[in-house]
Amino acid sequence: MIRKHSKQRTLVLNYMKQITSHVSAEDVFEALNQEGKAISLATVYRNLDILSEMNEIKKIAHPVNGYVYDKTAEPHYHLHCVCCNRLFDAPNAYVKKLDTAMNEQSGWHIYSHSILFEGVCPKCSNKADANDRSERF
């Protein structure tokens, strides 16, 4: 389908390229409106999906909070904090050879893979320690 330029799609894309974490459609909707940029929630949903399709961003299934969008479509890995449920990018590089290996091993045509680490982020670890301490006294 031939896509036309639209002010709203540009708003969404610019917002996505500037964020550092991972956002829901609702997040984008609220952030843009807070900035005074009027846009409807349905349009945010539509454009996030279109931008995913255009490989500008990536839609990912959050382990507990529905779908979130990633500022890039480049494959990389994630850390999920089971305590605060936030999602972070992992610091290591993408291991492309896992794809070719799985390709041969499974008989599938593999495009890419993603790794999701489950754990507790430093912030929540500290909070837990503080709680442990306070519980002891």
Added chain:
Amino acid sequence: MIRKHSKQRTLVLNYMKQITSHVSAEDVFEALNQEGKAISLATVYRNLDILSEMNEIKKIAHPVNGYVYDKTAEPHYHLHCVCCNRLFDAPNAYVKKLDTAMNEQSGWHIYSHSILFEGVCPKCSNKADANDRSERF
């Protein structure tokens, strides 16, 4: 919380232990009722969550179809067919050392990880080939 035995939870657990793929709550609901085992959808949801909590099964975010449940809580890897959207277990073993490595690299307390391979399953590859062929003639 103290858990009491219930006929319905046993039904759900038995069903989960016997399946080979990955199922939604709706799937479990329909399958059990088809077998003549009366159970309500809300109870299926409740028990799937309880069983996850008890580490008998695992709730996973399907990349496109909401949540599905895995017959085991043992960490392992998955293959997702972007064509038919079915989810399969990967044939390779869990690499525990990825967790310790990420632990050191990130400063997080890592529990486990999962790898999701994206690709096209053999069945869909064949279908696509057939289509290509038919389109040519």
Added chain:
DNA sequence: GTGGCTGCAAAATGTTTGCACGGAT
């Protein structure tokens, strides 16, 4: 008898869709 578990229906949540209008090409 207490308190968890169930079915049912209602509610809540998250996302998509139909439609008439406005804007890009």
Added chain:
DNA sequence: ATCCGTGCAAACATTTTGCAGCCAC
């Protein structure tokens, strides 16, 4: 002029919740 994109509200799919009665302990 065409037809894609928008806002709005309604529709929709999925999951959760409140409640009264039932059942396990």
